[in-house]
Amino acid sequence: MLRAFQRTFFPAAWLGWQVESNWTDPLIFFVFSALKPIASVMILVFMFNAVSRSGTDPALYAYIYLGNALYIYVGAIMAGTSYSILDDRERYRALKYLYIAPISIPVYLLGRAMARFMTGTLAVGITIAAGIVFFKVPIHPMRANWPMFFAALALGVLCLAAMGIILGSITLTLRSEPWFLGESVASALYLFSGAIFPITLLPATLQPIGFLMPMTYWLELMRRALLGSGSASFPTLAAYSNASLFGILAALTLGFGLLAFILHRLFDRIARDKGMIDAQSNF
């Protein structure tokens, strides 16, 4: 069992790294690791500056900045896993060979997700570093709770990978515009997971969606780890202790992991039923 896992996971992670980390091309490196994330965070910085007055809570600035920076992981891991399976099917035309190999596709996708996590980390790191150096985001690396940060990060990455496997499996059954699914879900969750504003600002009917999303708790934990007491001023999850947040996130990760397992089997059957394993989507 463990051997089968290793046989699939490590080659998949290695392959993903080879595909994603095009370090030999400085332009690609610059665009994806610096320009794109910095530009998107600058929009928020300037929105903040355009309307901030004396009464504006400066902690909100850190909230928005960090939420946006960490959300890069959602695009990289969750949406990225869905792209990986399409890349294999349509760009490299290799998915059919993976399917007939004695490997587990969810484990393979987990491996690809890990590679996306590694490349995403670079973009997150650059964005946060730029925040500290240029945009006065009140993060003090010496005061951050690093054990909590890494624990939350590990749990969050696992959960995002599980969500990525679900999306990837659904993607496999689509012929029309499947490339947009990952991006669409990531965009929709941007609104509901409290990434750049507290979810209590959402209409009451939409708030439950936010509370069901693991990202809501993950982002809160990550912010608490990096900002310390500075993050306490946001009322949304203030009543929850760190331990409760970890508990909820772990439970949701487990839930999404199980869901990934079940839904993968379901969509895998549909995909094979529809002959989609080596299909080409319409453009």
Add this chain to the structure above:
Amino acid sequence: MDRGWRLFLRTIVARAYPRVVGQQRQRTWIFFETFLPFVAVSAYVFVYRALNAPADYIGFVVMGGAMTAFWLNIIWSMSAQMYWEKDNGNLALYIMAPNSLMAILLGMAIGGMFATSLRAAVILILGTWVFQVPFVVSSPAQLFAVFLLTMTALYGMGMLFASLFLLFGRDVWQMNTMLQEPVYFLSGFYFPVKSFGFAVALAASIVPMTLGMDAMRQLTFSSGPSIGFLRVRVEIAVLAVLSIVFITAAKYWLDRMERLAIQEGTLTDRRR
């Protein structure tokens, strides 16, 4: 068979057709090209709400969200289009036919503008209705002129990029990604460009969206004139100049690209 200006017009209409009719067939556009941008708009609206921003700022975001449809159309369906046409063999057929390549580009632009206006209108109407945006149009005539000139300059820029991007080959995807978020930022899709200060705002004005949206904000919101970068009349004049410059440059580069394609033999060859 028609020749001269009649062939030119026929070509424009024919190349606009897939944009106007064909693109509507992929029903998913309703979801991907209106609902998703609307979700992005909503996220930025809630940021302003979290910051207790004045109501007009919500309107800026809704307007910016609608205008993103045009920018996405410029980079993905204009700039990258000729490269894709090359990749599937259409470019060779275009060059070989007796029509003008400029008419092909104009057809692409006019078709794209029409189809995208539909998407932008849906986002604008939906955003205005959901977030109760307080529009106060001071001069409908000027607003119409600004919109028309912005579109002319913008699609002129798209036509120029379409020729230039033929040089980038497969890097076209990276180029487009590079032009997405950074332009959302520099052109002030969600905040007034005045915040940049004069020099940066002036540099950002090379993208027609910058002055176009600044002028439209001044003409449609009560607080608009106070946050405007330049006077609307000046912005109209600059947009007119940009329109001429981009369309002339597009014609120049297109001719150059065609010459280069024929001399080097690379631009129409998918196998090399």
Add this chain to the structure above:
Amino acid sequence: MKPEFAIHTEHLGRIYKVRGNRREKRQLKERVALRDVNLQVPRGEFFGLLGPNGAGKTSLIKILVTLLAPTTGRALVAGHDVAKYPQSVRPLINMVSGGESSGYGLLTVRENLWLFAQFYGMDYRTTRTRIDELLEIVGLKDRANTKTSDLSTGLRQKMNIVRGFLTDPHVIFLDEPTLGLDVGASRDVRQFIRNWAAAKPERTVLLTTHYMAEADELCDRVAIINAGKVLDCDSPANLKRRLQREAIFHLEVSPLNGVVHGFEHLPGVRKFVHTPGDGKSELELILESDDAIGGVINTLTTHRARILNLQKREPTLEDVFVDLVGMSLAEAEKNG
């Protein structure tokens, strides 16, 4: 007055500048695609260009359809210089390339065809009539309103063929039009092209192919091209007649035991091609006369090779190619 030649080339040459690999420090190198090509194709002729992949066929077509400038020499199509007056050439020509997916997947077959007809300034009524006629002929009428993305490769290529012929070109260039098609679809395409050429005797067809039988079946004259040079040009019958004096044998032998290298020194053996197979080898031999086969058989039996099959046959264009190039088309492609 109409020009006598639909296609006329004089000392036509084309050199590509290609960047070398890292080891070569990415320096620009020259690759000769065409050298000193002189062709005269009279109006109304069905002309074939036969050669392996990479022989220069596509470069020649690209020059003739105004997509590529020649490096040396000149080319006239329908009486106009393709490099100097492309605008005069373009209304009179069209091209169909095999193995490509031009057109817009979101549009129907009819819409795609209408779109490309507009680029030639065709009016609505003529366009509609011709689309109907041509779709009927190629058997695509019932798919006229199907989205192109939903068509199979064969049907898409049929649409591509209709697109090329829709403008009723004076000169049509067909670049490997049956590439990637199955046997049935290839036969339909050949049938259509042959009928079109027969119905319009004043129109000229230039076909490039590496299928010998296709060239033999369709063309009035064939030019054999390899490594950018035209090696010979004549009717398929005349080309084959030149080998009439020779004797052509096909042998299947098992096993060959290394004897193959000695054949070229045998008396009376002009050319031979060896194709190793699974457990047996195939030999194509061009001999000066029937008598020479005795020496071949002797050599084989001395080396204890078993002759499974021996056949004397009529010359084909493949044999002409072997005679001119010294290797089979497949070998030329491998070496190319």
